Amino acid sequence: MNSPANITDPLVLFMPSGKRGRFPVGTPVLDAARQLGVYVESVCGGRATCGRCQIEVQEGNFAKHKIVSSNDHISAKGPKEERYERVRGLPEGRRLSCSAQILGDLVVDVPQDTVINAQVVRKAAVDRHIERNPAIQLCYVEVEQPDMHKPLGDLDRLKAVLEKDWGWKDLLIVPHLIPEVQGILRKGNWGVTAAIHRDMDSSRPFIIGLWPDLKNEAYGIACDIGSTTIAMHLVSLLSGRIVASSGTSNPQIRFGEDLMSRVSYVMMNPDGREAMTKAVREAVNTLIGKVCEEGGVDRHDILDMVFVANPIMHHLFLGIDPTELGQAPFALAVSGALQYWAHEIDIDVNRGGRVYLLPCIAGHVGADAAGATLSEGPYRQDKMMLLVDVGTNAEIVLGNKDRVVAASSPTGPAFEGAEISSGQRAAPGAIERVRIDPETLEPKYRVIGVDKWSDEEGFEEDAKATGVTGICGSAIIEVVAEMYLSGVISEDGVVDGSLAERSPRIIQNGRTFSYLLRDGEPRITVTQNDVRAIQLAKAALYAGVKLLMEKQGVETVDTIRFAGAFGSFIDPKYAMVLGLIPDCDLAEVKAVGNAAGTGALMALLNRDHRREIEKEVGRIEKIETALEPHFQQLFIDAMALPNKVDPFTKLAEQVKLPPRKMLSDEAAGGGDGAPRRRSREERAARRRG
Ligand code: FES
Numbered sequence: 233m234n235s236p237a238n239i240t241d242p243l244v245l246f247m248p249s250g251k252r253g254r255f256p257v258g259t260p261v262l263d264a265a266r267q268l269g270v271y272v273e274s275v276c277g278g279r280a281t282c283g284r285c286q287i288e289v290q291e292g293n294f295a296k297h298k299i300v301s302s303n304d305h306i307s308a309k310g311p312k313e314e315r316y317e318r319v320r321g322l323p324e325g326r327r328l329s330c331s332a333q334i335l336g337d338l339v340v341d342v343p344q345d346t347v348i349n350a351q352v353v354r355k356a357a358v359d360r361h362i363e364r365n366p367a368i369q370l371c372y373v374e375v376e377q378p379d380m381h382k383p384l385g386d387l388d389r390l391k392a393v394l395e396k397d398w399g400w401k402d403l404l405i406v407p408h409l410i411p412e413v414q415g416i417l418r419k420g421n422w423g424v425t426a427a428i429h430r431d432m433d434s435s436r437p438f439i440i441g442l443w444p445d446l447k448n449e450a451y452g453i454a455c456d457i458g459s460t461t462i463a464m465h466l467v468s469l470l471s472g473r474i475v476a477s478s479g480t481s482n483p484q485i486r487f488g489e490d491l492m493s494r495v496s497y498v499m500m501n502p503d504g505r506e507a508m509t510k511a512v513r514e515a516v517n518t519l520i521g522k523v524c525e526e527g528g529v530d531r532h533d534i535l536d537m538v539f540v541a542n543p544i545m546h547h548l549f550l551g552i553d554p555t556e557l558g559q560a561p562f563a564l565a566v567s568g569a570l571q572y573w574a575h576e577i578d579i580d581v582n583r584g585g586r587v588y589l590l591p592c593i594a595g596h597v598g599a600d601a602a603g604a605t606l607s608e609g610p611y612r613q614d615k616m617m618l619l620v621d622v623g624t625n626a627e628i629v630l631g632n633k634d635r636v637v638a639a640s641s642p643t644g645p646a647f648e649g650a651e652i653s654s655g656q657r658a659a660p661g662a663i664e665r666v667r668i669d670p671e672t673l674e675p676k677y678r679v680i681g682v683d684k685w686s687d688e689e690g691f692e693e694d695a696k697a698t699g700v701t702g703i704c705g706s707a708i709i710e711v712v713a714e715m716y717l718s719g720v721i722s723e724d725g726v727v728d729g730s731l732a733e734r735s736p737r738i739i740q741n742g743r744t745f746s747y748l749l750r751d752g753e754p755r756i757t758v759t760q761n762d763v764r765a766i767q768l769a770k771a772a773l774y775a776g777v778k779l780l781m782e783k784q785g786v787e788t789v790d791t792i793r794f795a796g797a798f799g800s801f802i803d804p805k806y807a808m809v810l811g812l813i814p815d816c817d818l819a820e821v822k823a824v825g826n827a828a829g830t831g832a833l834m835a836l837l838n839r840d841h842r843r844e845i846e847k848e849v850g851r852i853e854k855i856e857t858a859l860e861p862h863f864q865q866l867f868i869d870a871m872a873l874p875n876k877v878d879p880f881t882k883l884a885e886q887v888k889l890p891p892r893k894m895l896s897d898e899a900a901g902g903g904d905g906a907p908r909r910r911s912r913e914e915r916a917a918r919r920r921g
Pocket of ligand 1: 273274275276279280282283284330331
């Protein structure tokens with residue numbers, strides 16, 4: 233027991249947490265970290281054998297903190313640490329905090345290997361550290377050998393030493409380990425490593441794994457189950473390092489492209505739910521195999537997993553019938569966070585492996601939106617932050633530290649290239665960028681897989697390998713926005729047929745006109761119906777956003793985050809010209825990649841983040857757009873480019889918007905076109921058709 237610190241004791245500051253305190257000379261740095269609640273890994277319990285407790289002393293005069301820190305203020309390496317260095321090696325400047333003792337003022341860096349960079353496009357995220365506090369801890373102990381005079385069982389002596397050395401009280405053990413305890417203890421010559429799982433401080437800790445000798449690695453999985461793609465990180469729970477990341481397409485696509493058609497499939501087929509649950513679990517297991525192979529990891533060393541998903545994927549993954557989510561009032565079977573044993577949901581990892589699912593926010597705003605919310609943290613900001621995940625069903629979160637509101641909007645699949653005459657998924661050969669000369673109305677474009685623009689010399693030659701096959705989602709946004717900026721379409725989205733006189737790019741189809749983007753094989757045009765489909769999708773999203781802005785009582789937002797793959801490729805300028813997102817300083821619009829997956833990673837590596845998002849989801853106000861009478865009007869206003877009533881003054885300062893031009897709208901097809909969630913009967917009829 234250390235004596236209490238006094239004012240003359242050395243001052244120690246831990247980075248990056250910034251926690252600080254005074255400790256008597258001679259205190260091991262690891263003990264100081266523990267007392268301050270700074271998470272420093274330790275498996276061997278201070279025996280200087282695991283090497284997990286490494287720290288670095290930062291040298292220099294830290295005037296702001298009034299600390300002069302030096303390697304002279306820490307004890308020299310003792311025999312145990314020297315032995316570790318000899319046998320296992322220690323990087324330059326690193327020390328074992330269990331052995332190194334405090335001699336004077338110190339600034340101590342706890343190296344965090346967790347840097348979120350894989351598959352995250354945002355530059356700022358590269359520097360983001362997740363302070364670790366995982367739900368799993370590996371604890372090495374040396375168990376007292378049996379004695380005829382003490383009848384305590386082997387397992388009971390194991391529990392006793394785990395309490396004595398590590399402070400674990402009231403330990404439970406997974407039943408399948410009980411018959412193995414004696415063999416493992418003897419194999420390890422009474423030295424064993426136990427994996428302890430404790431998620432909530434209030435819950436009893438569990439021994440979920442046991443290995444002979446020192447077990448010095450444990451892994452976790454963070455996974456986002458999307459309707460189209462399943463994305464996964466394999467992470468070291470001890471260092472936080474991302475070992476491998478991968479993705480696969482969701483095999484449920486064969487049951488239906490979008491979410492609602494999958495709900496219909498369940499309704500129409502007695503075995504539908506079971507088949508889809510099986511398909512997604514198999515895909516997750518296959519993907520675990522893939523990341524393990526890539527990282528050279530045994531899947532049985534995976535002890536903890538965190539999943540996020542939209543509500544329908546969440547339910548299907550867990551084997552819950554999602555039918556109720558297909559109709560008002562869109563009731564979730566369960567909205568709170570969930571915990572499972574991996575084997576209960578057929579996930580093939582360590583038999584004691586645990587699963588945590590983030591809470592869902594509402595019937596159409598799922599655990600994926602909760603993950604993105606945890607990652608981007610609107611509730612941690614003074615600024616009014618808009619977070620949108622654009623998919624077939626856009627999930628929208630708007631708020632700041634005072635209040636957060638959320639909703640979803642049925643945007644449909646137009647942004648993914650479906651319902652567009654020349655639309656396709658992003659793949660080599662797809663047009664991804666478009667510019668239209670406002671004078672000549674001539675286009676130029678770029679395709680995925682080719683560096684040159686279409687008007688550059690050698691483009692046709694370079695594009696031979698991929699061909700030019702269609703328009704992907706990001707280009708659909710651009711081409712419609714460019715058509716508007718160049719005057720090809722009016723603010724109401726009508727293709728101006730009178731321009732056919734001066735440009736062969738404007739071609740007539742019956743009563744409407746199209747814009748010819750590429751004359752060749754295949755011929756790629758943007759038709760009036762294509763423009764209309766994009767208007768419907770963007771109006772649905774914007775109306776949802778606007779509804780939330782009205783709830784918040786704001787006219788503009790301060791900052792916008794685009795989550796999801798789609799957001800990574802669209803140019804914020806064009807998204808705003810189209811009126812997909814509200815007026816905002818363009819510098820404040822950022823794509824954040826798979827923010828839902830980043831949120832899952834945060835919850836995997838630090839259980840405090842689980843509590844944080846559980847609490848925040850409880851505070852988020854859910855708005856059901858279908859129940860808001862005002863939604864229809866907002867939707868109609870949002871059909872115009874960028875908007876019928878909203879001024880977009882900030883955008884106008886940055887982009888020259890064309891003067892208003894009103895044209896008759898024969899192509900609109902009548903009605904306001906406002907989206908709605910289809911009834912069960914309609915969906916069933918569509919499937920039958
Ligand atoms: Fe294991 Fe320090 S705690 S080496």
